[in-house]
Amino acid sequence: MMTVMMTVVSVAYWRWNSRVTEKNVSFRSEVFTLAQQPELKEEDIPVLHQLNEEYSRVARLVERVLVSIDTTGVTSVPQPSEDGDFMVEKRLTVHGLGSGVIVTEEGHIITAYHVIQNKHALRVTLSNGKSVSVRLVGVDPELDIAVLQVENPMTFTPLPFGNSDEIAPGMIVLACGNPYGLGTTVSRGIISARERKLVDSGINLIQTDASIFPGNSGGPLINIRGEIIGINKSVLPNAEKNYAGIGFAIPSNLVMHSFEQICKHGRPMKGYLGLDIVRNTPPLRSFLDYHEAGGAVINIVKHGSPAEQAGLQTGDVILSFNEVPIQTDEEVKERIENLSIGDKFRLKVWRKGQKMNVTLKVGDSILKNVPSPWEDFMEGVGMHLRELTAEEQSIGARGLLVIQVNPKKSVGQILQAGDMVFAVNHQSVSTKEALVKALREGPALLTVSRDGQQFNVKVDARPVSEKTLLPRIPEATKGNAIIPHEL
Known part of the structure; x- marks a missing residue:
């Protein structure tokens, strides 16, 4: 018995020792020789070497002025209610990332406006890893630019702007x-x-x-x-x-x-004219009965704008800018972009076979979003419309385009965005002033086009005390529809 046990132990020891020996063999010392010198020396590739050094040098310049911006904000997300019958808004915290660049010795930072838009907390980190507090100096949403400034007193070495x-x-x-x-x-x-x-x-x-x-x-x-x-x-x-x-x-x-x-x-002081200029295309020339290839067409003029006050109209063709002939719309836009608030300039325009000179004064862009009296009136009615551009008219469109309705108003339950109002009281209408005038005078019958079908809508926009209350029509898609007193 003892002999058998000794034999088993010996075999086990032999097998274990064999594995250990195999492992020791697999990790034996290796002989290796690494390359000590590159085959190409700096003098062999002088251009690439210099380029490499210059890239690195420019990159090092950027490091000192680059900042990272971590943002925190709150957004509302529609979600089904617990019973699933309606949607409710749930407020969620959102985080964002962005970058910025220091452009002044005083620590002014330029970043993209959309990086900080609707964010209530900002954490700005310098390239050395230090976090700094900042204040918002101002924004330019149209250009998508925001300006911040480091509040901690320190001096920076900014990079210059190039042309x-x-x-x-x-x-x-x-x-x-x-x-x-x-x-x-x-x-x-x-x-x-x-x-x-x-x-x-x-x-x-x-x-x-x-x-x-x-x-x-x-x-x-x-x-x-x-x-x-x-x-x-x-x-x-x-x-x-x-x-x-x-x-x-x-x-x-x-x-x-x-x-x-x-x-x-504290804000971008941008000039404002209130007009849109487009290329003089063959369809526009045919529509306007204008036979020259040069010039630029005024596509639309905003009401109350400096352009309207100067007498410009949709469909006018700009022939010259400060006595310099105009061949394309881009030429006009380039000259306008270089103007400042208060600047005056002269245009020569063609209108229905006649040439005339017009003097414009550049206004302040802050005025372009101020609603006009007719806009306030139409807000009360419950719908917003716009006049057609020269381009839209050149393809045969007529009337006023509905761009927004208030669903809480009766008019918003019948009309919808995209409808075309082309007549009021059976008379063609193409200006908002004509429509507002008709609505102010009493109940007006609007003729509307939608998807190739026409229907009439009766609108009474007078104060409720002056109205004869009309029965409510629950739904109307064509034929005659009447909008009652809730306007």
């Missing part, structure tokens, strides 16, 4: 920011194009293939001299497609002008 009018496709740029909260990041690319317009932006943007991702917004676009030539804004808005390499930045000349206005006045 964005001098950029050209192919020029090398660096896009800098804080993508995905990773920290200071620099990506290299070129200017792909200039003067790009997005659907949601009326300004000319710089297009670049330097990578711009979430968190890069508000960071600087830098040229090879270390100058700020743009502020990173966005990429093409389509989550279903990969648009990496198609980024957009706000040109530095626009940014600098807005920044100076915000610092001096």
